[in-house]
Structure formats: C-alpha cells, structure tokens
Amino acid sequence: MLAIDETTITEAALAQMESTPDPRLKEIIAALVRHLHAFAREVDLTPEEWLNGIKFLTSVGQKCTEFRQEFILLSDTLGMSSLVNAMHDRRALEDGTKSSLLGPFYRQDSPTLPLGASIAGKGKQPDTVIYGSVVNTAGEGIPNASVEIWQPDDEGWYDLQKQDPSQMDLRGRFYTDSEGRFYLKSIAPTGYMIPMDGPVGDMIRAQRRHGYRPAHIHFVIGAPGYREVVTALYLSGDPHLDSDTVFGASESLVVSVNPHDDASPYPDLKSIRFDFQLAALAGEAESGRVGADPSQILQKAAH
Amino acid sequence: MLAIDETTITEAALAQMESTPDPRLKEIIAALVRHLHAFAREVDLTPEEWLNGIKFLTSVGQKCTEFRQEFILLSDTLGMSSLVNAMHDRRALEDGTKSSLLGPFYRQDSPTLPLGASIAGKGKQPDTVIYGSVVNTAGEGIPNASVEIWQPDDEGWYDLQKQDPSQMDLRGRFYTDSEGRFYLKSIAPTGYMIPMDGPVGDMIRAQRRHGYRPAHIHFVIGAPGYREVVTALYLSGDPHLDSDTVFGASESLVVSVNPHDDASPYPDLKSIRFDFQLAALAGEAESGRVGADPSQILQKAAH
Numbered sequence: 001m002l003a004i005d006e007t008t009i010t011e012a013a014l015a016q017m018e019s020t021p022d023p024r025l026k027e028i029i030a031a032l033v034r035h036l037h038a039f040a041r042e043v044d045l046t047p048e049e050w051l052n053g054i055k056f057l058t059s060v061g062q063k064c065t066e067f068r069q070e071f072i073l074l075s076d077t078l079g080m081s082s083l084v085n086a087m088h089d090r091r092a093l094e095d096g097t098k099s100s101l102l103g104p105f106y107r108q109d110s111p112t113l114p115l116g117a118s119i120a121g122k123g124k125q126p127d128t129v130i131y132g133s134v135v136n137t138a139g140e141g142i143p144n145a146s147v148e149i150w151q152p153d154d155e156g157w158y159d160l161q162k163q164d165p166s167q168m169d170l171r172g173r174f175y176t177d178s179e180g181r182f183y184l185k186s187i188a189p190t191g192y193m194i195p196m197d198g199p200v201g202d203m204i205r206a207q208r209r210h211g212y213r214p215a216h217i218h219f220v221i222g223a224p225g226y227r228e229v230v231t232a233l234y235l236s237g238d239p240h241l242d243s244d245t246v247f248g249a250s251e252s253l254v255v256s257v258n259p260h261d262d263a264s265p266y267p268d269l270k271s272i273r274f275d276f277q278l279a280a281l282a283g284e285a286e287s288g289r290v291g292a293d294p295s296q297i298l299q300k301a302a303h
Numbered sequence: 304m305l306a307i308d309e310t311t312i313t314e315a316a317l318a319q320m321e322s323t324p325d326p327r328l329k330e331i332i333a334a335l336v337r338h339l340h341a342f343a344r345e346v347d348l349t350p351e352e353w354l355n356g357i358k359f360l361t362s363v364g365q366k367c368t369e370f371r372q373e374f375i376l377l378s379d380t381l382g383m384s385s386l387v388n389a390m391h392d393r394r395a396l397e398d399g400t401k402s403s404l405l406g407p408f409y410r411q412d413s414p415t416l417p418l419g420a421s422i423a424g425k426g427k428q429p430d431t432v433i434y435g436s437v438v439n440t441a442g443e444g445i446p447n448a449s450v451e452i453w454q455p456d457d458e459g460w461y462d463l464q465k466q467d468p469s470q471m472d473l474r475g476r477f478y479t480d481s482e483g484r485f486y487l488k489s490i491a492p493t494g495y496m497i498p499m500d501g502p503v504g505d506m507i508r509a510q511r512r513h514g515y516r517p518a519h520i521h522f523v524i525g526a527p528g529y530r531e532v533v534t535a536l537y538l539s540g541d542p543h544l545d546s547d548t549v550f551g552a553s554e555s556l557v558v559s560v561n562p563h564d565d566a567s568p569y570p571d572l573k574s575i576r577f578d579f580q581l582a583a584l585a586g587e588a589e590s591g592r593v594g595a596d597p598s599q600i601l602q603k604a605a606h
Contacts, residue, residue, distance in 0.1 A: 003554050006389035012550055013382030019511040028346050029510070033381055035342035040386055043334045044394075049327075050387045054374045061364010061374075071357045071364075078336055079316030083343055084353045086309035091347075207332070208322040247315055251306050 010037045056199055063198040067165045069104040073200045076101055076246035077209075085230075092227055094137045094279035100232040101248040103218065104195075105158040110148055113172040116265070118185035119149065121159075121169035126185035128257065129266040132274045133180045134221055141180020142278060145223035148173045149184070151216075156192025183265045188257055188272075191215040191238050194245055204245065214238035214249050219276070226278035233274055313340045359502055366501040370468045372407040376503045379404055379549035380512075388533075395530055397440045397582035403535040404551040406521065407498075408461040413451055416475040419568070421488035422452065424462075424472035429488035431560065432569040435577045436483045437524055444483020445581060448526035451476045452487065454519070459495025486568045491560055491575075494518040494541050497548055507548065517541035517552050522579070529581035536577055 004012050013033050020026035040050075063070040075081045085099040113119070118126040134145035150171035152158045159169040176182045193211040195201060204211045215235040222228040234241060234249045236256045241249050258264075261271035307315050316336050323329035343353075366373040378384045388402040416422070421429040437448035453474035455461045462472040479485045496514040498504060507514045518538040525531035537544060537552045539559045544552050561567075564574035 004550055009382045009386045017510050031342050031346045035338045037386055039334050039338035043331050045387055047387055047391050058364050058367050058374050061361050064361050071361050079312050083312045083340055084348055084350055088350050207320050247307055
C-alpha cells in the first residue's frame with residue numbers, strides 16, 4: 001500500500017488523475033495540483049489557514065448572483081485576468097489594439113443604436129462625443145464592424161449596480177459606416193471603487209489597497225474575419241492610472257478628453273477619439289472574451 | 304506609467320499588495336499570486352479555459368449548504384487536504400497517531416454517551432465493538448480523554464446525507480476510563496462514493512476516477528495538555544485502500560475486523576481495536592482541525 005505523506009501526496013494525486021481521457025483537461029489539472037501543492041509547501045500552510053481559505057472561497061461563490069460575479073472580481077484583483085488577457089494577445093497572428101478586462105458588468109443584450117445616438121440615460125445631457133474608426137492592421141477602415149460600449153456614470157456606477165439592475169443605461173451596440181467610422185454621444189465616466197461589500201472587498205481592505213479603478217469606458221469590437229477584441233479606454237489624468245486595483249489600465253489604451261475638437265462630428269461637445277485596430281482572425285477558434293455575462297455564467301454553472 | 308504585460312503583471316500585483324500590514328497574510332497571498340500565475344503561464348491558459356474555471360469555482364461555492372461543504376470536497380480530491388494534514392503532523396514536537404481527513408461530515412454537537420453504548424441507530428443491531436486506549440508517547444493511558452467518533456452506515460451513508468439531515472446517527476463522544484480505555488458498540492461501515500451530484504463529481508467523472516473511499520471510521524481524539532488528533536481508521540481488505548479518492552487512507556491507520564477477540568470487552572461481537580497515541584501539546588496554538596462543521600463554516604462565511 002502506498003504510504004501517502006508530505007512528499008508523496010503530489011505524485012499520488014497525479015497518478016490517480018492519469019486516467020483523464022481529455023489530454024488538455026489532464027494537463028491543466030495536473031499543473032494546477034503541482035502549483036497548488038507547491039504553494040502550500042512554500043508557506044507551510046496550517047490547517048487553520050487552510051480552513052480560512054475554504055471559508056473565503058465558499059463566501060466568494062455564495063456572493064455570486066445573476067447580476068454579480070465575485071469570482072471574476074477575485075481573479076481581476078489577483079492579476080490573473082490581466083495575465084490571461086496578455087497571453088491571449090501574444091497568441092494573435094498580428095498585433096492589434098491591446099485587450100483589457102471585460103470585468104463583471106458586461107451584458108450580451110445591449111440595445112443596437114444608430115450612429116450618433118446618445119447612450120446617456122434620460123435626465124443626463126450628453127456632453128461628450130466618443131468617436132473613431134475600426135481599422136485593419138493596414139490601417140484601412142472596416143465597414144459594419146460591431147462596436148459594443150458600456151461605462152459607469154459620472155458618479156462611478158454601472159446600471160447593473162443600481163436599484164433595478166434589469167434597467168439598461170450607458171451601454172449600446174453600434175455598427176461602423178462604410179468607411180469604418182463610429183460616433184456616439186455620452187458623458188465622461190469617473191473612476192470608482194470595485195464592489196467592496198463582499199469577500200473580495202474584505203481582502204482588499206485587509207491588504208490596505210485603495211480599491212479604485214481609473215475612469216474608463218469598456219468596448220468589445222468585432223467584425224467577420226477579424227479577431228474580436230475586448231478592451232477599454234482609460235482617461236488620462238486619473239490619479240489611479242498607475243494603481244488600477246484590477247490591473248487593466250495600460251499605456252496604449254489611455255485617451256484624453258478634449259475640450260474642443262474641430263475634427264469631431266460634434267465640435268460643440270468634448271471629445272474622446274480612438275481608432276481600434278483588429279487583427280485578422282487566427283486559424284484557432286479560441287474565444288477572445290475574458291469574462292462574460294454573470295447571469296449567463298450562473299445559468300451555465302447551474303447546468 | 305507602468306506597462307503591464309505578460310511578464311510584468313506578477314510583479315505589478317505583488318507591488319500593489321506590499322501595503323498588507325499582517326505579515327503572514329502578505330506572505331500567503333504573495334505566494335498564491337506567484338504560484339497561480341506560474342500555473343497559468345505553464346499551461347498558457349486561454350480566456351475560454353479561464354472562464355470555465357470561473358464557472359466551476361462559482362458552482363462549487365453555490366453547491367455549499369448548511370449540510371454540505373463542496374470546497375472541502377474539492378480540496379480533498381486534489382490532495383490538498385492530505386498535504387496540509389501531513390505538514391501539520393510534521394510540525395508536531397513528538398510523533399503520535401497520524402492525522403487523516405476530517406471530511407465534510409463532522410458535526411460539533413455529537414451526543415456524549417457512556418462507555419459501552421451503541422452508536423448504531425434504532426433498528427440496527429450493533430455487531431461490532433470498537434475499543435482501545437488513548438495513550439501518551441510513553442504508552443501510558445490518558446484518563447478522561449475525549450473520543451469523538453462518526454461513521455457511515457453499512458450502505459455507505461452518513462446521517463447528514465439522509466432525508467432529514469438534522470437527525471443524528473452513528474456518531475457520539477465518549478470519555479476514556481481511569482486507565483485511558485474506551486469501548487463502544489457499532490456496525491462495520493462500508494466504503495462509499497463521495498457525493499457525485501455536484502461540480503466535484505463532474506470533475507471526478509471527467510477524470511474517469513472511481514470516486515470511492517475505502518471503508519473507514521472517523522475520530523477526533525483530545526485531552527488537556529495533548530495535541531488533538533483528527534484521524535480515521537481504515538478497514539483492511541477494502542478494494543479502494545490504495546486508490547482513496549481523497550487520499551486519506553494510510554498504512555498506519557489500517558485495522559482488521561476480527562471475527563473473534565478474547566481480549567475484547569464484548570467477546571461475542573466482532574471487534575476493531577486501535578490505540579491512539581497523543582503527542583504532548585506544542586507551544587504553538589495551531590488548531591489541528593483540518594475541516595470543520597459545514598454549517599459553522601457557512602455561518603462564519605456569511606459574517
């Protein structure tokens with residue numbers, strides 16, 4: 001009989017998982033077991049600390065609802081989502097606009113709106129035009145590309161965080177014109193704290209991190225034949241650009257809010273301009289979406 | 304501004320966590336971040352695989368109830384609980400009986416029973432005596448030591464898995480006599496499958512593991528001045544002794560069911576005999592309990 005002890009347990013666990021028929025699943029779980037055990041050995045984890053970890057992970061799972069994905073937030077705050085994004089970008093055949101985090105506030109059922117429409121909800125006067133082009137790596141405009149946008153309001157709240165999270169606001173889907181251009185009206189977002197009322201918030205406080213994300217606007221850009229990019233634009237001057245709690249902000253994605261812009265389709269409004277560059281689709285069918293609609297995740301998770 | 308990419312993200316995450324005031328928490332999370340990132344890099348984790356991981360962990364958390372702890376089950380099936388146990392035993396000042404898994408079926412409110420009582424529920428005729436001594440490392444009996452016992456029935460089910468999980472059966476707490484002896488009546492348990500109706504069961508099936516635990520009886524043994532030991536006895540001859548799904552079975556904890564035993568306090572019954580050896584208490588106040596009452600965990604997790 002195998003004597004299982006501190007040194008043999010890892011090999012014993014890997015041996016028992018040898019029967020896994022899917023080679024990729026086998027590779028991933030084997031690597032996970034090795035790294036998880038190496039972590040426990042390195043810190044000489046005690047039963048009490050282990051139990052605290054079990055309780056923490058349980059509470060992260062139990063905090064998830066149709067409108068909230070606390071495990072994505074945990075992954076984001078540990079830098080894991082940002083790493084997965086960066087590796088995804090490296091595997092692309094061509095360089096395009098860098099990915100950024102999808103985050104927990106994406107919804108798949110955003111309304112499709114005509115170019116020039118405002119995504120600011122009723123009562124909010126749009127004061128900013130967001131415009132630019134979707135281009136290929138040769139710089140040529142891509143007609144009819146899909147531009148999904150979502151953002152928090154000028155106090156840092158997304159629609160999903162409001163009293164009635166089923167009411168959509170500050171999000172929409174646009175399609176580029178025949179020259180690849182898009183333009184829409186909105187308000188400039190402010191930075192905000194990640195949701196701090198759950199176990200991830202407890203962790204951030206215990207670490208004395210500020211919990212803020214710099215002001216940003218989310219995008220998913222796609223067109224047939226091109227690699228979908230999930231990204232975000234970050235507003236220059238925000239004090240938390242260098243210390244984003246979820247490690248999403250990146251220099252190539254920083255934009256300015258211009259008080260006056262003669263090139264804008266609405267020169268009377270402030271403007272944010274960015275051209276998104278899409279790489280040709282790689283042969284692989286890998287999905288580019290780091291993160292997803294929380295309600296969809298939970299539906300799938302419940303079988 | 305820091306350019307966060309595939310190579311710099313780990314240092315960026317660690318730098319942001321530098322402010323953690325508790326040195327042990329800082330050490331543990333820093334090690335976790337390094338090993339988690341190393342895992343993702345080694346397997347070149349894709350966004351789709353990452354999302355499947357998020358969904359899996361979410362469903363593990365959501366499967367937990369007052370009577371079920373699916374995260375402990377996940378830790379058990381990955382060999383993590385067994386590793387934490389083994390490291391805990393190594394830190395003891397003296398060698399005593401080896402630890403084994405607490406598992407998800409422990410309850411703190413077990414009834415205290417007199418020596419010789421049966422823990423087999425109504426309708427079940429006890430046919431086995433479980434007896435032995437609790438001794439120190441010099442082999443001397445420890446009077447009034449606490450012996451908590453719990454086990455599945457002869458079909459492999461614990462009380463917590465039955466129709467009404469609040470009804471207790473096949474568990475109890477005994478105290479040793481003036482010479483350190485304990486004895487009680489029960490039935491011999493059979494091996495059983497871990498709960499397979501949750502996400503951990505899905506994983507075990509995807510890995511083509513059989514899911515069985517060899518037949519065993521759980522114990523928590525404690526006495527003032529001694530190190531509490533959480534352990535289990537495994538019945539010899541069980542076909543899954545070498546392939547325990549949760550890596551708890553260990554050679555030094557295997558016992559035989561003797562059809563006749565003149566030394567037993569009830570020679571007409573089958574017998575299981577084991578002497579538990581407790582090490583003197585180390586100076587450190589570390590808890591020895593790997594695992595805990597699920598209801599207690601969830602109450603704490605919910606604040």
